Amino acid sequence: MRRFGQGLLLMLAGGAVLRISLLSELYLRYVKEGLRLPLVVSGAVLLLLGVCETVRAASHGDGPGADHGHDHSHLPRSAWLLLLPVLLLLLHAPPPLGAFTAARESAKAPASAPRTPDRQVKFAPLPAGDPVPMPLSEFTLRAQHDRRQSLRGRTVRMTGFVTPDRSGAGGWRLTRLVISCCAADSQSVTVRMRGAAAPPADTWVTVTGRWSAAGTLGTPSAANELRVESLAEVERPASPYTDTVARPPG
Template sequence: MATRLLGVGITAAIAVVTIVLAATGSLALYINPDGSWFAIGMAVVALTGCVASFAIPLGREAEHDHDHGHVAQAPARRAAGAVAGAVGGTIALVVVAAALLLPPASLSAQTAMDRDLGVTPLFGGDDVIALATTGDTATFGVGDWASVFATAPDSRLYEGTTVTLTGFVTPSKSGGGSQLTRLVVTHCVIDAQPASVPLVELASSEETGQWVSVTGTVEANSAGDLVVRATEVTPIDEPADPYEY
């Protein structure tokens, strides 16, 4: 009974947390909103399975514990299974406790800096470049511009473009200066990658991790690299949805 209640309890707790996060609009802090329907559907299936499991008589699963000619090894296998179950159960309980006790929170600026390898991931690829050359960049976020800056075949195609971007301030890995950063999520926060665009003339009062709205112009610096010359920087609170997708 204890084993069954542990399994059912952990499954039900995770399912309920998933549904509550979705109902309160906080599920996007952990997964891409495009995948919310799948997470919610699986949570409902899990809860249904938890209820249905009580229709199975206790001990029924033991009827399938056959030795298949390895009688001498059965006790060892059962002992190993018990240890593995205890370890797995402990890990699962820690995960459930964290989900229940800790408030929903986004990944920090420090996490973004830790994941920054100094190489810009290409979030948009060819589609971003093709769209940028048409001048239709109104919907571009930090991730889109980071891809454009990293792959621009000719900086003159983008110079003079006015941008308004939202992100948090991080120090540049290439030396002095600051950059505007967002975490880009493909499926969930586990695969979140930092995207950054270099800023010129950012007010020195903006500390690392401060969320800001930046209005500026794309230009090429003396090295021919694209940067955003900030004309207006406004500190803001972290947005309800802090990621790009």
């Protein structure tokens, strides 16, 4: 019975990993895109080991109904706790992290932009035409470090999920969670939204608007805020942990 139980757990675990990585893109809720191949390989190895262990148990008469008249060691009860996460992945994969997580951690500083020899932050010119699709991290960098003030007078479009702002500063926050490896190391990138009522928390939206003129644009005093001109609810992206440019709704 012990070997049969081990084989069953291994097969279920392998099947669960393959279900989210090979048969769907659910793995993007937990790890970054580049880890798909290692997950597929790991799932296949676990499944193969489970099959081998089950066949081995059957060949030795150690099936679930076997009785040799003496005591068999069983799997530790704690080992069966692995069934819960495995069954969740097989039957109903948990959703990605959202507003609950983002509201309880400090916002992530945007990645550094290229710099000129005199150490000034360098930005590529914005494309012609409004609105300009823009990641949240780029908006923050341009608002606080672009001395050419490329955001002034421009309309930008960004996509993220709604996070309530409990700081007392008013408005609400548009958020993306970014990861280095997996959801456990996620950090939030946020921009405060003003001029529009907050949709329910965790709602994914695309917002269009202009930089909220507070502080001095192009300096650290610049407000990391957008004055919303339009807002549309959108579907959660397949890869929720990537701060990518917004796509037009619909």
